[in-house]
Amino acid sequence: MTKKQEEKEKEVTVEEKLRTLYSLQEKLSEIDKIKILxxxxxxxxxxxxxxxxxxxxxxxxxxxxxxxxxxxxxxxxxxxxxxxxxxxxxxxxxxxxxxxxxxxxxxxxxxxxxxxxxxxxxxxxxxxxxxxxxxxxxxxxxxxxxxxxxxxxxxxxxxxxxxxxxxQQEEQIREEVKNVETEIEPRLLQAFRRIRKSTRNGLAIVCIERGACGGCFNKIPPQKQMDIKMGKKIIVCEYCGRIMVDPELVGATEE
Ligand SMILES: [Zn+2]
Incomplete structure (x- = not known):
């Protein structure tokens, strides 16, 4: 790896990784919705x-x-x-x-x-x-x-x-999914896919909602909540295994 490449790797912060994962999740959820429909x-x-x-x-x-x-x-x-x-x-x-x-x-x-x-x-x-x-x-x-x-x-x-x-819509989303996936490092993508498969609603990454996991709704300890807010680490829910993110960080409005 050249120095320039190394620098580029470093440029991808955890925050960005989380945002990319969240955007991937949104696209996959759209495909899921089409399938349900x-x-x-x-x-x-x-x-x-x-x-x-x-x-x-x-x-x-x-x-x-x-x-x-x-x-x-x-x-x-x-x-x-x-x-x-x-x-x-x-x-x-x-x-x-x-x-x-x-x-x-x-x-x-x-x-x-x-x-x-x-x-x-x-x-x-x-x-x-x-x-x-x-x-x-x-x-x-x-x-x-x-x-x-x-x-x-x-x-x-x-x-x-x-x-x-x-x-048409599905084909277009699948194309977008492919593009987003190339932005994610293989190991993280694999982990993401594994989590997604293990959940019933296909959500591998969820926003925290009122101090609880947005996937299983279990309360998150205050320290962990802080860490999630900081967005410096990838944190998974200890109950359901989903990756948790701060809604503000990924630009999601709390419902
Ligand atoms: Zn959970």
Missing amino acids: RGELPLEVADLEDEIVGLNTRIGKFEADFKNAEASISQQKQKIQESEMKISKYKEQLDNVRNNREFDHLSKEVEFESLEIELAEKKIREFTQDSKNLSEQVEKSKELLTERSADLKQKKDELDEIVTETK
């Missing part, structure tokens, strides 16, 4: 698609049941017609009975067919109620289907838009 929409789209398949199946079933009910109604109407025909035939025969036995027999047949008609009428009332309920269900499900299809279209459009929009 996309991560939910495809799921919502898939859920809606499933729901629509389910609704179509339900409508198909209701329509089939409706058709069956209607067929049963005409079947029962047919039965009534047949019984009525039989009754009029028996009544004609009743006009020409030769004995009591024949009269009793025909009367019983008329009575039987009358009961058959009553039964068929009762069934028709039931099937009519069924078919009315079913057509209402079909109506309702179709309304829901229209609503959900509109929702799906909206979500799909939204997703397409985000994917198109964020693709």
Whole structure:
């Protein structure tokens, strides 16, 4: 290493390193946000698609049941017609009975067919109620289907838009990340990446907030708080392992 290079190395203060790390974190968090944004929409789209398949199946079933009910109604109407025909035939025969036995027999047949008609009428009332309920269900499900299809279209459009929009954005941020990373010494960058991987929210460097770590919110001892404020050392949280910085140092406003 030449003297000039050495001097240049020295020029990079801890403060600057922290600022660079913080800016890297901001960019990576932006990428994380894009991923979260996309991560939910495809799921919502898939859920809606499933729901629509389910609704179509339900409508198909209701329509089939409706058709069956209607067929049963005409079947029962047919039965009534047949019984009525039989009754009029028996009544004609009743006009020409030769004995009591024949009269009793025909009367019983008329009575039987009358009961058959009553039964068929009762069934028709039931099937009519069924078919009315079913057509209402079909109506309702179709309304829901229209609503959900509109929702799906909206979500799909939204997703397409985000994917198109964020693709460019993400590529641009990744390019920026690469540039920032070259400014960080390899060992520090490695440590940063390791911390980031170990946290659930992907934050490897956090600001201190009201004397607490901005990552895990544990209180920081006063002496350590002072050291962080000075920005002369890289200090990690003893609880969560995140690098802690003073918000003023990295130009972040406390929330
Ligand atoms: Zn912490």
